[in-house]
Amino acid sequence: APQVPDILSPAFAADPYSAYRLMREHAPLIRHEATGSYLLSRYADVERAFKDPVFTTDNYGWQVEPVHGRTILQLSGREHAVRRALVAPAFRGVDLRERFLPVIERNARELLDGFREDGEADLVGQFATRFPVGVIADMLGLDRADHARFHGWYTSVIAFLGNLSGDPEVTAAGERTRVEFAEYLFPVIAARRENPGDDLLSALCAAEVDGTRMSDEDIKAFCSLLLAAGGETTDKAVASLFANLLAHPEQLAAVRADRTLVDRAFAETLRYTPPVHMIMRQTAADVDIAGGTIPGGSTVTCLIGAANRDADRYAHPDTFDIFRDDLTTTRAFSAAADHLAFALGRHFCVGALLARAEVETGVNLLLDALPDLRLAPGHTPQERGVFTRGPARLPVRFTPASR
Numbered sequence: 186a187p188q189v190p191d192i193l194s195p196a197f198a199a200d201p202y203s204a205y206r207l208m209r210e211h212a213p214l215i216r217h218e219a220t221g222s223y224l225l226s227r228y229a230d231v232e233r234a235f236k237d238p239v240f241t242t243d244n245y246g247w248q249v250e251p252v253h254g255r256t257i258l259q260l261s262g263r264e265h266a267v268r269r270a271l272v273a274p275a276f277r278g279v280d281l282r283e284r285f286l287p288v289i290e291r292n293a294r295e296l297l298d299g300f301r302e303d304g305e306a307d308l309v310g311q312f313a314t315r316f317p318v319g320v321i322a323d324m325l326g327l328d329r330a331d332h333a334r335f336h337g338w339y340t341s342v343i344a345f346l347g348n349l350s351g352d353p354e355v356t357a358a359g360e361r362t363r364v365e366f367a368e369y370l371f372p373v374i375a376a377r378r379e380n381p382g383d384d385l386l387s388a389l390c391a392a393e394v395d396g397t398r399m400s401d402e403d404i405k406a407f408c409s410l411l412l413a414a415g416g417e418t419t420d421k422a423v424a425s426l427f428a429n430l431l432a433h434p435e436q437l438a439a440v441r442a443d444r445t446l447v448d449r450a451f452a453e454t455l456r457y458t459p460p461v462h463m464i465m466r467q468t469a470a471d472v473d474i475a476g477g478t479i480p481g482g483s484t485v486t487c488l489i490g491a492a493n494r495d496a497d498r499y500a501h502p503d504t505f506d507i508f509r510d511d512l513t514t515t516r517a518f519s520a521a522a523d524h525l526a527f528a529l530g531r532h533f534c535v536g537a538l539l540a541r542a543e544v545e546t547g548v549n550l551l552l553d554a555l556p557d558l559r560l561a562p563g564h565t566p567q568e569r570g571v572f573t574r575g576p577a578r579l580p581v582r583f584t585p586a587s588r
């Protein structure tokens with residue numbers, strides 16, 4: 186069988202998609218020597234790893250606990266169900282529509298106003314990396330004077346989580362952020378308990394399920410998780426959506442003309458270029474899968490980026506096509522399409538509807554404000570990242586708004 190590039194090698198980072206193809210076709214179960222983790226790349230196997238409870242999230246303890254503390258990601262069973270029920274209502278339904286849509290719109294408009302008269306912008310640096318983090322800070326009801334610090338913590342947390350080479354400075358900065366974030370947030374939580382408002386933090390303080398409420402530490406850990414789970418992911422989804430549409434001008438024109446297609450562009454972006462390429466699980470017992478056996482107690486890496494391009498699941502999987510008819514979306518909630526970008530099962534992304542609302546609002550406002558949006562001459566978007574992935578920069582040109 187052909188040699189598959191190591192997932193931690195520069196060759197893999199430059200083009201994971203051809204490595205994924207080799208894996209799916211020749212080595213659907215690989216033991217990664219350096220980390221001892223087992224790699225799954227076929228759609229059916231990754232889907233099973235998300236749904237079958239023999240694949241647990243126990244290993245999140247060592248992965249994310251040093252920076253976030255204990256979050257719902259690490260939990261399982263009834264404890265997870267209760268903790269999830271405490272936070273989930275804020276991310277759907279009335280709360281999402283009435284409280285948070287105006288916040289989303291405000292953040293998108295403010296960023297747009299920063300460059301719409303310039304005729305050029307970097308949609309990653311000036312829009313995507315700022316938009317979801319600003320939304321979360323406003324949802325939590327943080328003082329706007331603190332947004333710059335919040336953004337700094339965001340940068341430090343995602344650097345910690347993406348620190349593949351184990352750079353000790355990045356690790357130390359992540360651990361410092363855990364302390365600073367707690368020092369900042371505990372007094373804010375205390376103030377909201379005293380004097381609740383109409384914000385997410387107050388809702389988390391008040392939430393109660395079966396007599397269980399969240400401690401200050403639980404709330405802080407959840408807010409820290411939101412930085413990475415709700416920030417970096419949506420950031421990369423927005424950036425990749427624009428990169429994909431700008432690379433396919435006829436599909437961009439179709440979306441511009443018919444905005445009901447924004448949703449399809451979002452779903453197809455999540456299939457074709459998912460923000461999160463790799464999700465880890467741990468086996469509770471020996472598992473027979475992908476033609477081999479994974480011993481109990483092993484770490485498993487679910488390659489979402491590979492599964493989403495499995496030719497057994499999607500026709501012409503390496504083509505970005507918002508009109509494809511084999512990406513099943515439901516009318517009520519197209520973000521929950523059958524791609525695996527939000528995972529599946531009990532840890533299915535809590536923020537999927539929020540992400541969709543952000544993308545829909547952001548894309549519509551940008552298309553309205555920026556006529557004849559196109560890539561800067563000579564620029565081809567380059568994806569960056571291994572665990573999470575998206576374009577590094579997205580320089581664009583457009584007709585400037587008149588002053």
Ligand code: HEM
Nearest residue numbers: 257258414415418419422460526527528532534535536540
């Ligand atoms: C879980 C992806 C947006 C909050 C997850 C998981 C994935 C994911 C793959 C599953 C993790 C696992 O099973 O180990 C994404 C993508 C997004 C996005 C691709 C954007 C396009 C958001 C947003 C929020 C959010 C906007 C909230 C502000 C969460 C939380 C969990 C989660 C709290 C943990 C759920 C649990 O453990 O029960 N997300 N996410 N995500 N996501 Fe998202």
